[in-house]
Amino acid sequence: MTDDPIAEMLLRCAAQDRAAFRxxxxxxxxKLFGLLIRILGDRAEAEDALQEVFTRVWLKAARYDGARGTGMAWLVALARNHAIDRLRARPQTTAEMPEDIADDRMRPETRLIATGxxxxxxxxxxxxxxxRASAVRxxxxxxxxxTDLAAxxxxxxxxxxxxxxxxLLSLRDCLNQ
Structure with a gap:
């Protein structure tokens, strides 16, 4: 038995030992669930992620290399990477609720100023x-x-x-008059 019981169980799990997996x-x-909750910020999503992490443990236990770190470190890296992948896969939204969406219509006085x-x-x-005007545009x-403009x-x-x-200097001078 080694000093790292998790590593020993991972090696047995790689040989399809169900008791070692349990x-x-x-x-x-x-510990992994706590890590996933901290990264994902949602308990339900962390539960799903934990299940997926342990599915990967069962499938990829043979990839564990004790020379590169402890068994727990490998599991933490696996969970962390999976959580980051889930974060990246989330749709990027800027507003959650309709009331959070800014009114993009200009007010009448703003419209007059912009027109001027x-x-x-x-x-x-x-x-x-x-x-020159075409180049600036x-x-x-x-x-x-x-380079594109020069060509x-x-x-x-x-x-x-x-x-x-x-x-630009000419435009600035003109606009400051």
């Missing part, structure tokens, strides 16, 4: 040379890279950087 479950399930700002911005863009509204306008990369910098 013993592993009895010895470790409460849009008109000012349009006037300022009209003061730029057409290719491409970079900041379409997300094109400097599109057939200019060197540093020239494109200069165009964008000078155009």
């Amino acid at each position: 013993a592993i479950y009895s010895a470790t399930s409460s 700002e849009l008109a000012r911005m349009s006037t300022c863009f009209d003061q730029l040379e057409p290719d 491409g970079a900041y509204l379409q997300g094109l890279s400097y 599109r306008f057939d200019v060197p990369l540093n020239t494109m950087r200069t165009w964008l910098r000078r155009s």
